[in-house]
Amino acid sequence: MTENELSKVVIGCAIKVHTVLGPGLLESAYEECLFYELLKAGLNVEKQKPLPLVYQTIKLECGYRVDILVEHKVILEIKSVEALSEIHFAQLLTYLRLSNCKLGLLINFNILRLKDGIKRVVNNL
Numbered sequence: 607m608t609e610n611e612l613s614k615v616v617i618g619c620a621i622k623v624h625t626v627l628g629p630g631l632l633e634s635a636y637e638e639c640l641f642y643e644l645l646k647a648g649l650n651v652e653k654q655k656p657l658p659l660v661y662q663t664i665k666l667e668c669g670y671r672v673d674i675l676v677e678h679k680v681i682l683e684i685k686s687v688e689a690l691s692e693i694h695f696a697q698l699l700t701y702l703r704l705s706n707c708k709l710g711l712l713i714n715f716n717i718l719r720l721k722d723g724i725k726r727v728v729n730n731l
Contacts, residue, residue, distance in 0.1 A: 609709040612649070612680045617724060619643035620713055624720040633686045636715040637673055640684065650677050657704055672701055681710040685723075690714050695727055702729035 607615075623639045637653060644651045657670040674682040683698045690712060698710040707729060714723035 607677065609679050612676055613709060613711060613726070615647055615649065616640075616644065616676060616680065616682060616711060617721075619647055620715075620724065621720050624715055627715075629686075629716045629718065631686060631715070633673075633684050633715070636686060636713075637684045640682070640713075641674055644674070644676060651675065657701060659704060670701070670704070672705070675705075675707075679707060679709065681705065681707050683710060683712045685712065685714040686716040687714055688716065690723070690725065695725070698727045699729065702727065 620640055622643055623636060627639065641651060641653045652675045653673065655672040655675045657672050659666040659668045659670065672681050673684045676682065681698065681701050683694065685694060694712055698712050702710050710727040712725040712727055717723035
């Protein structure tokens, strides 16, 4: 599947989780439930995937972790905050650059209508 096809499946699964749980829970709860739904959808997913930092000729295991990586192509950054801020977008873009992925979805579950809490972030490599 392409990144865009994957994002449609991810968004469908996220909406399902949000419909059942609603807003107001911790990020970890949404992450676990979304991970479960993506597995049920037959996707290759990894949660809390370590992301090393490569600087020039050194590789640093700094403890950065991607919330969910889908099919080694799409990074999901899960939030449960009052409002997304510029730093959330910058963080996801940095993860995209470090991993050489093209597409990331920033998903804020702490919102009444989930579609208003989903933002696409594209790495133009």
